Amino acid sequence: MMLHRTTLVAVAFLLPALVAVAVLRLWPAAVAVSLSLDAPGVDGPSLENYRYIFGDPLFLKSLTVTAAYSLIVNPLQIAIALLLALLMNAAIPLIGLWRTLILLPVAIPQSVSAVVWGVGLRPDGPINGVLNTFGFETQRFLTSPDQALASIILIVSWIGVGYWMTFLLAGLQEIPKALYEAIRIDGANRWQAFRFVTLPQLRRTLTFVLVANTVANFLIFAPVQILTQGGPQGSTNLIMNEIYTRAFVSGDPSSAAAATVVLVILVLSVVILQFSLMRAPEDNLA
């Protein structure tokens, strides 16, 4: 009887969050699945929408662009974030100030970064001004099929790198100093200390950052929608923009739903991979 009452109290405490989960995650996910199985002109559930998008060069191209973007942006951001974290994890005068300056852009919304860099990368903007001063030709950047994706990477990295640096810095500061003293007594140099103490100790943080960053980068939308609409020549058509275009520009909700399901499956696979990667080493340690 007592137990029953406690359960009721627990349900009361949980109810708002459970409703939020149901309405904001499970219901829309279910809607996406059911919409994606409901193809125009086909009676009953079918995989026709999936067949359609996987036969559509536009969708396939957006998958390729998303893959290429992910393969560049994630290692790049994490490498820079790690270098900055190592740099900022030292006794330097005014270290708090330098850390704060790198963290500041994290507060800037993606749409603002997009608008600001959109102006900065114009042919008559400051970046080209600097290039011209050093004798380089004016670059097209966002209107060049070869440079637009790199420009998007710059726009998201300016505000993203400081965020991941914060994770890695926190991870670095949890490494016991004794480990470094021990390996130094064994005669190790700085590189060996990094290779055999820092990297293994940072493994869990690095794995988390890699996965969280990968997921975040799958969802990049504002800079693309604001600056390139996926162009030029589809070179920046990341999957979120492809889904948005299908739903709101082409007015094709069922193929947009199929593409949404593909994205959710992609993201969940990455996250599940994270869990298996983060669980495994602990078992080995024990």
Added chain:
Amino acid sequence: MSRRILRTGVAVFCALAFLLPLWWVTISAIRPEASIFAHLSPPGRWTLWPREPTLVHVLELWQGPFARAIFNTVYITAVTVVAGLVISAMAGFALSVIRFRGREAVFVVMVISFLIPFDAIALPLFGIMRDLRLQNTYTGLILPGIGNGLAVFLFRQFFLGIPKDLREAAQIDGMGWFGIFWRIYLPLSRPAIISAGLILFVFQWQAYLWPLIIAPDPDYKVAAVAIAQFSDFYGVRYGLIFAAAFFISLIPMVVLTAFQRYFSTSVASSGGKG
């Protein structure tokens, strides 16, 4: 010693490189329109310092529709943080302090559901919210921000670290579950409240896709969307765009800098032990 000087030099250089675009935004906001693209090639002393500082853009900006957009963002974010904190603290409390059958199962279901990123299911949710007639309403704008799995997780982890003796003593004194939550656990949870609050704040302040589709009406435009559609409101006016970029970024920068310590710890607890 020279190594330390080199290291300091590189650190300062990197920090200033991250600051540079922000600095450019700030001085461009207080420059006359005509000189925003002047002094760029070759760069000179007036490239990074305003020659004739002026507040015309700032004043015009605040007299126009942007003031409404900033108000919307502040209002929506404030409600999101308060409602989100209440919801996630209550859930975290039930999932860590109250013992009931199926607790672990509820926790697992909640964690897995929240692993679906919001933006990925924003489009199907749009259909649902449209049918509920929540287009162009504050409710429609606020709702997605208040359910946050990471905030629930943070509270749960924090509450698990509070000694059980406190709760048992309160129960012996006849205090109910709500009293224990409100009078004992919450007052002890300042770090968790600030960390979770920051997560909720940043999510809602930066939101772009959702407000773009759920609130096309100018009265309900949020700042992050308004700046991308600036020419619809003000025409192409770069001084105004930079002034807007400055103010949209200023508020979260102040918040983030003030609570930087808590931001790092929230990050550490979710990253290190996640």
